[in-house]
Amino acid sequence: MAKYKHTDIENGQGLFLSINLKEQLLPVTFEHMLDDLIGGRIDISDFDKNYNNDKTGAKAIPPEVLIKLIIYGYSKGMKSSRKISELCKNHIIAKALTDGMEPHWTTIASFISSNSEIFKETFVEVLAYCAELGLIGGNTFAIDGCRLPSNASIELSGTQKELEKRFKVFKRMAEKHIEKHKRQDENGESTKETEENYQKRQKKLSMQITKMSDFLMGMKQKEGKYVKEIRSNVTDNESAMIRTSTGYIQGYIGLAAVDDRNQIIVSAGAAGSTNEGEYLPQMLDDTLKNIDEIGVKLPEGKKRVIMSDSNYFSEDNLRACHERNIEPIIPDRQYKKRLGGKENRRYELSDFKYHEEENYYECPDGKKLKYKNPRVLFGKREGKEYVASVKDCRICPLNTKCIKSKKEPSKIKHGRSLLITKSNENGSFCNEMRKNLNTIEYQDEYARRIGIVEPAFAFIKYCMGLNLFTLRSKKKVNGQWLLYCMVHNLRKCLKEYNKEMGYAT
Numbered sequence: 049m050a051k052y053k054h055t056d057i058e059n060g061q062g063l064f065l066s067i068n069l070k071e072q073l074l075p076v077t078f079e080h081m082l083d084d085l086i087g088g089r090i091d092i093s094d095f096d097k098n099y100n101n102d103k104t105g106a107k108a109i110p111p112e113v114l115i116k117l118i119i120y121g122y123s124k125g126m127k128s129s130r131k132i133s134e135l136c137k138n139h140i141i142a143k144a145l146t147d148g149m150e151p152h153w154t155t156i157a158s159f160i161s162s163n164s165e166i167f168k169e170t171f172v173e174v175l176a177y178c179a180e181l182g183l184i185g186g187n188t189f190a191i192d193g194c195r196l197p198s199n200a201s202i203e204l205s206g207t208q209k210e211l212e213k214r215f216k217v218f219k220r221m222a223e224k225h226i227e228k229h230k231r232q233d234e235n236g237e238s239t240k241e242t243e244e245n246y247q248k249r250q251k252k253l254s255m256q257i258t259k260m261s262d263f264l265m266g267m268k269q270k271e272g273k274y275v276k277e278i279r280s281n282v283t284d285n286e287s288a289m290i291r292t293s294t295g296y297i298q299g300y301i302g303l304a305a306v307d308d309r310n311q312i313i314v315s316a317g318a319a320g321s322t323n324e325g326e327y328l329p330q331m332l333d334d335t336l337k338n339i340d341e342i343g344v345k346l347p348e349g350k351k352r353v354i355m356s357d358s359n360y361f362s363e364d365n366l367r368a369c370h371e372r373n374i375e376p377i378i379p380d381r382q383y384k385k386r387l388g389g390k391e392n393r394r395y396e397l398s399d400f401k402y403h404e405e406e407n408y409y410e411c412p413d414g415k416k417l418k419y420k421n422p423r424v425l426f427g428k429r430e431g432k433e434y435v436a437s438v439k440d441c442r443i444c445p446l447n448t449k450c451i452k453s454k455k456e457p458s459k460i461k462h463g464r465s466l467l468i469t470k471s472n473e474n475g476s477f478c479n480e481m482r483k484n485l486n487t488i489e490y491q492d493e494y495a496r497r498i499g500i501v502e503p504a505f506a507f508i509k510y511c512m513g514l515n516l517f518t519l520r521s522k523k524k525v526n527g528q529w530l531l532y533c534m535v536h537n538l539r540k541c542l543k544e545y546n547k548e549m550g551y552a553t
């Protein structure tokens with residue numbers, strides 16, 4: 049029988065080794081690049097102004113160490129500060145990145161939550177390095193939002209009335225809880241275990257009651273664009289109840305503008321709102337500012353292009369692009385219907401001809417839609433209404449393609465109407481956009497959007513595991529989102545960095 053060597057390590061015995069920590073960071077790897085760049089080519093001296101311990105006070109963990117550790121942790125799918133801190137205790141790569149230091153999880157958590165403003169500077173530093181490697185084209189960007197829950201309770205969300213109702217429910221629950229406990233005491237049913245459970249539950253309920261009563265005392269109703277009041281949240285009032293493809297979440301939308309050359313995120317920010325479209329002007333300004341700062345020039349005679357989905361389609365947003373000399377490619381909500389089932393679609397404004405002198409619209413059947421009156425929809429959307437005669441529409445051969453009502457055409461009570469708002473009147477930016485998107489050239493360009501922005505979000509969500517913002521308040525969530533976008537950009541640099549250093553595979 050063959051004889052093999054055995055060691056004690058096979059039996060779980062530990063081994064003392066004398067190692068050089070930095071040698072554990074092998075060239076070609078992400079951690080090697082991270083160790084080389086942070087504090088070197090990526091300047092992080094802005095963090096120094098946070099520390100006032102030059103004369104008195106204890107020595108602090110260098111920000112360079114914390115940044116390297118947090119970026120490494122995030123890149124490995126760890127979003128909790130406790131888990132990132134644990135890495136330094138038993139993971140040799142983390143030990144090498146932190147030079148053997150072991151920051152406590154509270155140090156990591158407070159560093160992430162208190163430096164959101166400085167992360168913006170670091171984000172631009174990383175961006176400048178991406179530009180140095182030639183990864184940024186600077187001509188075409190896709191802007192979109194990634195909807196994620198945050199550390200806020202969806203149950204404690206509602207309008208003032210709803211929250212007041214819930215507050216009463218909590219109070220009733222607390223009273224019933226006390227009554228039940230009294231009964232148990234009187235009947236001699238109390239045990240040590242029931243007493244402990246009672247104390248725990250009572251503590252939780254009274255905390256919730258105090259929190260809600262404090263919130264309700266200082267509450268200001270949030271005004272919505274189309275509804276009178278939008279929901280507030282007791283745990284994080286800057287977050288919003290957002291609709292996603294799988295239901296409602298309480299959280300934020302992580303916005304990002306992504307460059308088309310290598311999917312580098314050129315600007316990012318968090319929005320605590322259901323309507324991501326209203327943040328487009330801000331995103332445009334941030335994108336232009338960052339691109340300017342890193343010195344990426346636009347080829348002469350070219351215009352920058354922004355692509356977004358229909359959530360961003362509005363007259364104000366298209367005007368904002370025009371004012372900044374940017375070419376927008378943003379479809380309206382009917383774009384897909386127009387592009388696909390042309391046969392089944394209902395006649396829309398572009399199928400009606402406007403006669404300016406007499407102020408009426410002519411329908412596809414040649415009938416008149418007369419100006420009726422100004423109209424206000426949802427209390428906010430103003431427009432002029434043009435209506436066809438109900439008699440004409442009842443007997444029209446085209447009425448199934450034109451009238452929305454599911455009734456028998458002969459039984460309809462109103463003729464077809466058109467609401468002309470500032471976004472669909474002749475010469476509006478929205479109308480121009482609709483016309484542009486009827487051309488193959490624009491449609492082809494728009495088809496690229498999904499391949500630019502979605503891989504970046506997929507990487508952040510599925511490879512880095514960001515399925516929840518762990519912080520509260522817009523400022524802090526913004527900082528966390530910027531950090532994730534920074535990690536994404538750094539990972540994109542790895543290939544070019546290795547080529548530059550001569551480690552190319």
Ligand code: SF4
Pocket residue numbers: 411412413414415436440441444445446447450451463464
């Ligand atoms: S249904 Fe009325 S508005 Fe529509 S095409 Fe016929 S007549 Fe014109």
